[in-house]
Amino acid sequence: MIGVFVTFRCGDDFDELAVRKIAETARAKFEGMPELRSKAFTVNSGKREATNFYIWESEDAAKAFFTDELLDRVTGLYGVRPSLEFVQIAALVENVRE
Structure with missing residues (x-):
């Protein structure tokens, strides 16, 4: 498994309500x-x-997802280009209750 941190550093024009709306819509x-696996x-x-x-289940899937086109699209949504950091998942605990 691979984890990816996608961070938008917004600066003085940060709008928490707008960010929450983007998340709910997406x-x-x-x-x-x-x-x-999760986001x-x-x-x-x-x-x-x-x-x-x-x-992500695999590094290939993660890297295939984060295209230049996708990064351009989310830059437009958030108003700032994100940084990406790929990390290995050493262990994962999931306490999902149905």
């Missing part, structure tokens, strides 16, 4: 996405950042 697009949309008002964290 959420359905990721439900049931092949190879995507969390986060917001940190103190740092004026939004970070989306993905867990």
Whole structure:
């Protein structure tokens, strides 16, 4: 498994409500996405950042997803180009209750 941190450092024009709206609107697009195990949309008002964290089944799937086209599209949504950090998942605990 591979994790990807996608961080938007927004600066003085940070708008938490707008970031939350982007997350809520985009959420359905990721439900049931092949190879995507989970995704969390986060917001940190103190740092004026939004970070989306993905867990992919494979590094190939993660790298195929993050195209230049996708990065351009999310840059338009958030108003700033994100940084990407790929990390290995050493262990994962899931406490999902149905």
